[in-house]
């Protein structure tokens with residue numbers, strides 16, 4: 001029947017798997033780690049894409065499409081940093097009955113696909129900057145526990161690859177777009193930060209990130225990423241141009257991505273024991289109108305009022321629908337649309353009809369309010385804005401409650417045991433991070449750096465690293481992660 005069999009605070013993993021299926025976002029597929037993305041989730045991806053694509057077009061970034069398949073020679077070109085990734089590369093070895101002469105890799109990311117052509121196209125400084133993006137899928141044959149949206153063997157993303165004549169900083173503008181996707185659309189708080197040397201993209205100079213946090217599991221999760229590649233890849237792929245002084249120079253590059261993981265983070269942060277809770281800005285149905293007929297009361301009048309209400313809201317740009325199915329009770333419909341996380345429900349019964357009003361019910365906190373039909377549009381718009389804001393505020397409060405500032409190792413271990421996101425002063429030495437990982441190994445996974453926040457709290461003179469006792473150089477967030 002309706003309703004979830006698992007509670008979010010008791011069986012988070014099972015709750016999550018059930019809620020994405022019952023909310024009709026995901027259908028499980030007969031290949032492990034692969035999932036069907038149903039329209040209820042695809043519309044969220046499209047809403048984010050519409051925003052992000054328009055924003056990168058303002059930055060004169062152009063979309064393109066490179067092949068899915070990578071020839072092995074070119075994939076090995078990056079051998080230094082991909083040796084760790086080799087086990088997750090998927091290969092095509094046959095067509096029909098016959099083996100391929102040479103196996104072909106399926107892109108796990110597109111540096112090796114794109115950069116040989118960057119090298120060909122970029123000859124002189126007038127060919128720069130070259131700023132391309134592609135919306136596509138990538139395949140990484142992961143073995144650790146597959147989770148819909150969060151960790152799958154195929155996922156959708158955008159990957160941006162930019163090349164400049166001069167040293168360009170990692171793209172702060174892109175990182176800000178990622179923050180906006182999380183905080184303004186998905187109502188999920190994130191922290192902008194820099195990855196440690198150990199956690200960064202090995203092929204680049206440094207990696208910046210927006211880090212989210214899942215209070216229920218006490219794990220950080222990388223929300224999106226932007227890398228400053230320096231000249232590392234232009235050296236490897238000979239992306240060389242003649243500069244304005246006629247000298248040979250190597251291009252400076254950035255690359256950046258966000259993925260369908262964004263949708264999973266939103267579900268984990270906002271969902272509850274009645275199902276999904278969608279932020280209005282990404283909800284494909286923001287208002288569901290349910291007729292509540294009563295015995296011989298004016299059923300047609302109620303239906304007409306519902307139809308008129310939907311039309312009025314749609315004309316005002318609000319995504320409203322009516323559930324007019326006559327084979328389900330109002331109560332069944334309430335549970336169904338709560339499971340799907342529709343932000344607002346409008347009920348119209350005989351009493352509402354008589355008073356020329358509607359009853360609006362918020363999905364996030366269950367609050368009910370009677371609205372006169374005369375001021376319906378403005379009141380509904382206010383309610384939707386209120387829901388969007390309060391989802392973000394509530395999520396930020398829950399996330400902030402998980403942040404623990406520590407100064408010593410004992411405090412660190414205690415906070416880790418309490419599944420916290422730990423802010424600690426650190427000597428910024430890679431060996432020390434490796435040591436923390438070794439010392440916190442366990443079946444829940446080791447602690448690692450999540451990011452060093454771009455907004456650094458001040459470090460009082462004499463502050464020592466929580467792990468090594470050496471002079472602290474920067475604050476960093478630590479914790480377990482996905």
Ligand SMILES: O=C1CCCN[C@@H]1CCCn1cnc2cc(F)c(Cl)cc2c1=O
Pocket residue numbers: 082085086088089108109110111140158159160201225227255256257
């Ligand atoms: O994160 C981004 C932004 C968009 C473009 N790419 C970079 C780096 C991707 C790292 N990475 C991540 N995963 C990988 C998996 C693989 F199997 C292989 Cl061969 C390589 C990689 C790999 O380089």
Ligand SMILES: [Mg+2]
Pocket residue numbers: 140
């Ligand atoms: Mg990976």
